[in-house]
Amino acid sequence: MNPIPRAELFAALFLTLSATAALSHATLERGQASPNASYRGVVQIHHGCKGEPTTRVSVTIPEGVIGAKPMPKAGWQVAAERGPYARAYPYFHGDVSEGVKRITWSGGSLADDQVDEFTFLARITDAFAPGSTVYFPVEQDCTSGNHRWTDIPTAGAAKLKSPAPGVTIVAGPAPSPAAKAADVRAETPWMRATPGGAKVAGGYVRIVNSGTQADRLTGGSVPFAGSVSIHSMSMDGGVMRMATVEGGLVVKPGETVELKPGGYHLMFEDLKGATPKAGETVQGTLTFERAGTVPVIFTVAPIGASGPDAKSSAAPAPAGGHHHH
Incomplete structure (x- = not known):
């Protein structure tokens, strides 16, 4: 009988031990x-x-x-x-x-x-x-x-x-509650988790312009979205309406603009693959007309949360999945 090659023997032993550990x-x-x-x-x-x-x-x-x-x-x-x-x-x-x-x-x-x-x-x-x-x-x-x-x-104990x-x-990414490029600072970026099958998700951040010239937030990126745009929400005759902010969101010198639920927000569109879950973090970017690309780390809050550390709301999501915004 031919002996089993050593590599195959080790591979079989590894799989057996892995399966045993997983099941026990x-x-x-x-x-x-x-x-x-x-x-x-x-x-x-x-x-x-x-x-x-x-x-x-x-x-x-x-x-x-x-x-x-x-x-x-x-x-x-x-x-x-x-x-x-x-x-x-x-x-x-x-x-x-x-x-x-x-x-x-x-x-x-x-x-x-x-x-x-x-x-x-x-x-x-x-x-x-x-x-x-x-x-x-x-x-x-x-x-x-x-x-x-x-x-x-x-220390020195036998197998448990x-x-x-x-x-x-493990060492994580450098803490970055406020990412800065030139005179623009992005504070507390966060997003909501999304239910399975959602096509869009909402992101939020506070933008501070400490410079002497206006800048414009034009978009950004995250790994799981095909595109990122800026949207606004407003009441019109008792109806909540959402619209794309064409050309981007202007942040004037010395001004702070907060993107938050019910107002301006980032729209992550064309979601693909596994989207992040509550408690995770996501590395992404924000794009400005003058400051260029600013790296940020989004924290992920539960579905329907009103803030980065808030609990999920009990309100059901309407058809179309836009409850996130």
Whole structure:
């Protein structure tokens, strides 16, 4: 019998180990995060308990991860336990000293041979340096039996039997709440997440012109849109109307113009591929007549949010998908 080539043997062993790891743990879909950035945690449950369905999933939010919010899940009840942090952390509207420490989904039923996801949003603080790992212990209860994915490695420890899902901290893009080119500054760029199948999305930003000459915002770019234009919204006889700002938006010397929901806004058009989800960030650009191309980083807020750190509104989107604007 011919021996199996070493390369094929290693490849087969790697695939076997990868498949075993994927099927024997509660895992996090996104394995990397950056300090001082939002994180969208997606806990994936791959199996039940010796054939029994999963009825409860609980994730512990570690110290140094703040502002955690659970995403509701159809057929499950969600509970968020709050508690004090070990110290105060800077947040969007000032320091915070307490927040959600544990999130639990219960009351549903996930069959042993099915996979599902349990999602939360949070912010990774600078308590973690690039190269470190943040662990999110997960408890899984079934109709009979349970799993506790809570083991955290320590120096010199043996292989863990039930490892907690971990997120590796990596250096992110340089913090840029205000990107500047010449005398024009773009502050707090953000956008709304979009539902599946949407063809357009809205983007918002505050433009500050500290120079002595007027400039004009003419467009921009993001990876998932075929084009970016500037639109306005206004009331006309009790009807909200939206129109393209032909030639771009003028920002006078010393003037601040805010693009926000219900007024001027960026229109991301001809969306293609996977669009960003709440909690993520998107690198893009803004284009000015005088200042040229200004790099920006859009934060992604939930669908219907009124601001970069606001919750989703409950209002349904009208036909055509223009609720985003």
